[in-house]
Every structure is written in C-alpha cells, then in structure tokens.
Amino acid sequence: MTPVDPRTLEIFRAIAETGSATRAANRLNTTQPSVTRTIGAFEKSCGFRLFDRGRNGMTLTPEGEVLLASVERSFAGLRAVQRTIGEIRGGLHGTLWATAIPVVAEGVLGALLGRFARENPQVSVNQHVAPPELVLNRILAGEVDMGAIIGPVPIGMKLAAVPIGERTMTLVVAPHHRLADRDLVRFSELDGEIFVMMPRAHNIRSTVDAMLEEFGVRPGMIHEMGSQRSVAEVVRNCDGIGFIDTEIVDSMRPGSLVAVRLDPPASWTINLIHRRDDTSKVLAAFLDWLAGQADQPAANPVSAGP
Structure with a gap:
C-alpha cells in the first residue's frame, strides 16, 4: 500500500461527516470530481470499500467506520501539536x-x-x-x-x-394551513397531521417523538428532512406542520411561515x-x-x- 497523503484523509473525513462528495468538496474548497477521484483511489489502495453509495448520499461501511476512528485519533494528535506550538x-x-x-x-x-x-x-x-x-x-x-x-x-x-443561551422549539405552518390563525395549539390536537421532522439524532426530533408517545398522537404521515431550513421549506410548500428552532423562524422571510406556540412548550439550554x-x-x-x-x-x- 502506498503512503497515505494527509489530504486524502482530510477528504475521507469530510465525506464521512457530510455524507456527500459534493458537500465535502464545498467544505474543502475543491471540486467534486477531484474528491470522487481521490476517494476512489484511496479505496483501491486500501483494498476495500469505505463508503456505500446510494440515492441519499454516501455512508460509511463497517470498514470505513473503523478507519474513521483511527483518522480522528490522528487528527487529534496533530491538533495537540498545534496547540503546544501556540x-x-x-x-x-x-x-x-x-x-x-x-x-x-x-x-x-x-x-x-x-x-x-x-x-x-x-x-x-x-x-x-x-x-x-x-x-x-x-x-x-x-x-x-x-x-x-x-x-x-x-x-x-x-x-x-x-450555559451560554437557550433554544425554544416552535410549531410552524404555511399561511394557508388551518392552524395559521391560532396563537396556541395543544400538542394533543395534532393527531392525523402531516409531520415534517428532523432526523432522530436531533434534540427537536427526540422531543417531538417523546410528545407523540406521551399524548398518543399519530401523524398521518412523517417526512424527514436533514436540516431545520429544509423542514421550513417543505412546510411552506405543503400542508404539513414542522417543528424548528424559534431563531430559525425569526431569520426567515416575513410571511413565509406562521409560528404557533405549543402547549406544552419545549426549550433547552x-x-x-x-x-x-x-x-x-x-x-x-x-x-x-x-x-x-x-x-x-x-x-x-x-x-x-x-
């Protein structure tokens, strides 16, 4: 096996974190074809696949997971050297x-x-x-x-x-939604609604899942989005309801979404x-x-x- 170039490891790590050669290229200020060629050559040199490619992006194989742990330790070592120099x-x-x-x-x-x-x-x-x-x-x-x-x-x-701040979750709907004229909505009233949700690892998703169980609410459909802004965009263009951070709502174009307070409220430090x-x-x-x-x-x- 040829010596591993640090740039190759940086590309491997960026793809693992972003799930996409395109997003990794954007992060590293390079091109997607260059990233794809580099990781393909690295896999050939390793003798095994590092990523599974699918419609939803690139995910680590079991071998890739093991290698990523080693790469993270290597980067931690470089980080310690840089800190000591400083x-x-x-x-x-x-x-x-x-x-x-x-x-x-x-x-x-x-x-x-x-x-x-x-x-x-x-x-x-x-x-x-x-x-x-x-x-x-x-x-x-x-x-x-x-x-x-x-x-x-x-x-x-x-x-x-x-503690450095606080986040608050809010319910968002499109201006044409039936709940748009409400100031406050009880979570128990949301049975049968189309839910637009964050991935399960996110704190907002964990909170909503717990409330679904607590109040016995059954969504009519669940759409899962990878970011809060994508949740907002899907809600804005469909008949669903979303759950996002109040600060995200405040930063969006006025009138594009309607924020409704939830009962019970949810906030985190x-x-x-x-x-x-x-x-x-x-x-x-x-x-x-x-x-x-x-x-x-x-x-x-x-x-x-x-």
Whole structure:
C-alpha cells in the first residue's frame, strides 16, 4: 500500500461527516470530481470499500467506520501539536478550537467567538460545524478545545458545562394551513397531521417523538428532512406542520411561515462544554473572558440569512 497523503484523509473525513462528495468538496474548497477521484483511489489502495453509495448520499461501511476512528485519533494528535506550538510562543498566541451544530455555530457561539477574537487579536479562532453525534466525540478525543450542545451533558462523561443561551422549539405552518390563525395549539390536537421532522439524532426530533408517545398522537404521515431550513421549506410548500428552532423562524422571510406556540412548550439550554482534564491556555483565557460577560448586557445573536 502506498503512503497515505494527509489530504486524502482530510477528504475521507469530510465525506464521512457530510455524507456527500459534493458537500465535502464545498467544505474543502475543491471540486467534486477531484474528491470522487481521490476517494476512489484511496479505496483501491486500501483494498476495500469505505463508503456505500446510494440515492441519499454516501455512508460509511463497517470498514470505513473503523478507519474513521483511527483518522480522528490522528487528527487529534496533530491538533495537540498545534496547540503546544501556540502555547510555547507565550501569552495568548495560539488557536481556540471549537465545534458545534450549525444552528449554534451560526448563532450564539459564533457571536461569542467573534467578540473574543476582537478583544484578543493574537488568537486565531477555528470553529468546525458537525452533526450532534460528532460534537461530543471531537471534544472527548481532544481534537477541539470546546464545543456547544443543546441540552445537558450526558451522564458519566468527564466534561464541564457552561450555559451560554437557550433554544425554544416552535410549531410552524404555511399561511394557508388551518392552524395559521391560532396563537396556541395543544400538542394533543395534532393527531392525523402531516409531520415534517428532523432526523432522530436531533434534540427537536427526540422531543417531538417523546410528545407523540406521551399524548398518543399519530401523524398521518412523517417526512424527514436533514436540516431545520429544509423542514421550513417543505412546510411552506405543503400542508404539513414542522417543528424548528424559534431563531430559525425569526431569520426567515416575513410571511413565509406562521409560528404557533405549543402547549406544552419545549426549550433547552445551550451548554458550552470542554474536557475537565485538558484545558489549554487559550481555552482557559476564553472561559475567564466568558465569565466576565455575565455582568454585561447580552449582545444580539447573529442569525443566518434565509
């Protein structure tokens, strides 16, 4: 087997995280044909398939899953080297590494990192966007200094948590929907509706699934979308109902959707998390800075455009 090029591993990792050669190419600022050729050559060199290709994208094979775990450990090692170099320079020279799901990265965490960078111009800020299941893995592997999750830290993990905001779930419908003129809807009234839902790993989906069971509601149909904005677009163009973050609704074009309060309401704390046993100088400085923000007026979060 020929030596593995680091760029090849970066491409492999990007496809694993995005589920698509096209999205991986966009992330890495290259072309889709180049990504496809590289991963095809890598699979040939390995002697086994790394991905299953299907209509819904590319998913890791069992062999690919094993290799990804090894690749993540390698990237964590490189991350530790980079951090050490930054700390040797002294002061706050270095990089603050973070990861979060898109809605948090584009909102409250992005706003905090921007303000920290403005006040600490010698520090480089590097934020990755990842699916919920990878955020914790990257922190535990030591690949990043910190991350942000919605909801509590899983029990048993040696992670510290600092609340940095709150998210609220809302029901959304198209302006022509029968519920569009309601201010408040009881969840028990939604029996038989067409539900447009997030994937099961998402906190909103977990909450809605629990409410379906609690109230005995049976959807007439369930459509599953990969992002909150895709949920909003499907709802806007069909007779279904969706469940998305209030901040996503606020950032969309006025009049495209109608937000309706749910009874019972659902909200979650956004927690900034980091390993208790591995705090870099830059992270320690950021945490001290963050503690000082509690005494200042909150800045308006930056919402992504529609």
